[in-house]
Amino acid sequence: MPVKRYDSSIVDVAPLGQPLKFEFSGKVAKNRFYKASMAEDLASWNVEDLEERGIPTKELIELYRVWGENEWGVIATGNIDIEFDMLDAIGDSIITPECPFSGPRFEAFQELAKAATAHGSLVVGQVTHPGRQLAARIRKDTISASATQHPPKNGIEYAKPRAATKEDIARVVDGFAHAAEYLDKAGFDGIQLHGAHGYLIAQFLSETTNQRTDEYGGSITNRLRLVSEIAREIKRRVSPDFIVGIKVNSVEFQEKGIKPADTRILCETFQELGFDYVELSGGNHEDIGWGTKKDSTAKREAYFLEFVRDVVPHLSKTKKILTGGFRTTAAMVDALDILDGIGLGRPAAQEPRLAADILAGKVASAVQPVDGVVDDVWLSLSSAGSQMVQIVRGQEPFDLSNPKLAESFKKDLAAQIGKIIAANGSLEIRGFPELSDPDATSHPYGVPY
Structure with a gap:
């Protein structure tokens, strides 16, 4: 059956192909497409030997080679953790303060950067600390802004x-x-601080999780202190042309988070610190914020666009990128009236060639998954993970618009969840679901459905 795509009016996509200059670093992205971060679960993992964790594998490097040859202006990696035992997920890449600028880990990061940038894309590493979102099966204790326990969610104990x-x-x-x-030093073009989705930086930014009474708590200026200290220390250590970006969260701008009145101070601080861009997103482990629950949101397409409109007036030199819900060229081009870049995550797993195909006029929108996939966050993220595994195996990602393949994947996901539950917290269990339908794995990469 033919692939189903979102309906889009025909528009001139030339604005999406315009270069984007980052004012503070001086780096220039060749177009406005930003491949947003996703969990790849493709770095090395060792239960016993912590120092063998988080090294980019040949499979992870191959994934970035594929994206790198497909016209993405900026490619952001999945989470890179800064501790061996405080990590967002098994299979993340890891760089700790003890990691030297030489050896197998460093060489693997060099290879990843080389693969991602071979055709002119910029690559930035998204660096994070989970804070209170650390799964208890990885480690029983952690740090956060305050001692506020994350409630169990989707079967995960924190x-x-x-x-x-x-x-x-x-x-x-x-x-x-x-x-x-x-x-x-490894050849990346920049770093993105993960200050969204409820991770440690977001925990300091939000009043919900930051109940401190010292200089890191209270006012928005105090809650920004951790970000400020990180940014200044980064700037002290890196090359002048190294991009420094940050991802922030629409959820943290709501009641009991960062109040709308604080957005001006937040944005002005980002510019004073020399952040090249802010990626605006939404959600955390408690409430991911994705989907199309409101009719107005569905029509608007980008889930967090209302939030963006509050932020944009306070940013000039710092570029604005939005990730979350873009699926049609009409919406993308229209959003460039207030944005500088268009972030795409899961569509880039379904179609690594999407940016190139849009700019070449081959397609006007992304593949439209069957009903229920987009609003089921674990189904959606897991399917993207399995599709990324397919890419590195030389397979065309299975078509989520195909009801038969989507239904088969739901069964594969249920089987994977069953394995995880049966493993009773074992750190040996990792990865995304294996696909059981032969039709989902029978198309060589580059041979579309």
């Missing part, structure tokens, strides 16, 4: 947090800054 001490904070600052210097 580590017990304590309020970070000054020594903990110094370690975090050093971790982000060392990762930036490491990426710079």
Whole structure:
């Protein structure tokens, strides 16, 4: 059956092909497409030997080679953690302050950067610390802005947090800054601080999770202190032309988060710190914020566009990129009236060639998954993960608009969840579902459905 795509009016896509200059670093992206971060689960993993964790594998490097040859202006990696035992997910890449600028890990990061940038794309490493979103099966204790436990969610138990001490904070600052210097020396074009989706930086930014009474809590200026210290230390260590970006969260701008009145201070601080761009997103582990629950949101297409309109007036030199819901060229081009870049995540797993095909006029929109996929966050993210595995195996990602293949994948996901439950917290279990339908794996990469 033919692939089903979202309906889009025909528009001139030339604005999407315009270069984007980042004012502080001076780097120039060749177009406005931003391949947003996704969990790849393709780095090395070792249960016993921590130092064997988080090294980019040949499979991960191949994934970035494929994206790199397909006209993405900027390619952001999945999470790169700054501790071996405080990581967002098994299979993340890892750079800790102890990692030297030489050896197998460093060489693997060099290979990844080379693969991603071979055709003119820029590559930035998204660096993160999970804070209270650390799964308890990885480690039982963790740090956060305050000792606010993350409630169990979707069968996941979270580590017990304590309020970070000054020594903990110094370690975090050093971790982000060392990762930036490491990426710079390895040939990356920049770093993105993950300050969204409920991770540690977001935990300091939000009043919901930051109940501190010292200089890191209270006012928005104080809650920004961790970001400020990280950014200044990064700038001290990296090359002048190294991009520094940050991802922030629409959820944190709501009640009990960052109040709308604080957005001006937040944005002005980002510009003062020399952030080249802000990627605007939404959601956290408690409420991911994706989907089309409101009719107005569905019509608007980009889930967080209302949030963006509050932020944009306060940013000039710092570029604005939005990730979350873009699926048609009509909406993308229209959004460039207030944005500088268009972030695409899951569509880039379904179609690594999407940016190239849009610019070449081959397609006007992304593949439209069958009903229920987009609004089921674990189904949607897991399918993207399995599609990325297919790419590195030389297979065309299975077509989520095909009801038969989508239904088969739901069964594969259920089987994977069953394995995880049966493993009872074992760290040996990792990865995305294996596909059982032969038709889902029978198309060589580059031979579309």
